[in-house]
Amino acid sequence: MPQAQANDSAIKIYYDGLRQGVLKARKCRSCDRHTFPPTTCCEHCGSWDLDWVELTGRGTLLFATHNISPACHPRFEPIAPYVYGHLRLDEGITVQAIIRGIEATPEALRAVFERGPVPVVADILVMDDLPVLAFRPAG
Numbered sequence: 001m002p003q004a005q006a007n008d009s010a011i012k013i014y015y016d017g018l019r020q021g022v023l024k025a026r027k028c029r030s031c032d033r034h035t036f037p038p039t040t041c042c043e044h045c046g047s048w049d050l051d052w053v054e055l056t057g058r059g060t061l062l063f064a065t066h067n068i069s070p071a072c073h074p075r076f077e078p079i080a081p082y083v084y085g086h087l088r089l090d091e092g093i094t095v096q097a098i099i100r101g102i103e104a105t106p107e108a109l110r111a112v113f114e115r116g117p118v119p120v121v122a123d124i125l126v127m128d129d130l131p132v133l134a135f136r137p138a139g
């Protein structure tokens with residue numbers, strides 16, 4: 001079944017990239033936009049004509065908060081409570097991810113908002129041998 005093989009391949013390529021600290025995305029040859037996390041077709045126009053590209057791993061933190069409920073999976077318990085946020089990558093892609101390097105307290109989160117736009121860089125976590133998309137403030 002070619003469709004399933006293509007999907008498995010996109011997932012494997014994505015996670016293999018994360019293990020190496022590289023964010024791999026698909027870039028559409030029809031509309032020139034990115035799909036991240038990668039899939040087998042463009043999330044914007046539905047085209048199957050895609051290239052693999054590596055993202056810069058840099059972006060701007062738009063919003064940050066912390067989890068107030070128990071970790072969503074036991075693998076996250078060692079880092080709970082943690083901060084997660086929405087960020088816009090330099091390529092224009094908006095993603096949600098764990099944000100490292102910011103304490104999960106109201107005071108630390110308030111300081112982030114008062115600081116204004118915070119540049120972030122990818123900082124991949126490896127938890128139970130699974131790479132997890134995460135970022136940290138740059139500099």
Ligand SMILES: [Zn+2]
Pocket residue numbers: 028029030031032033042043044045046047
């Ligand atoms: Zn497209």
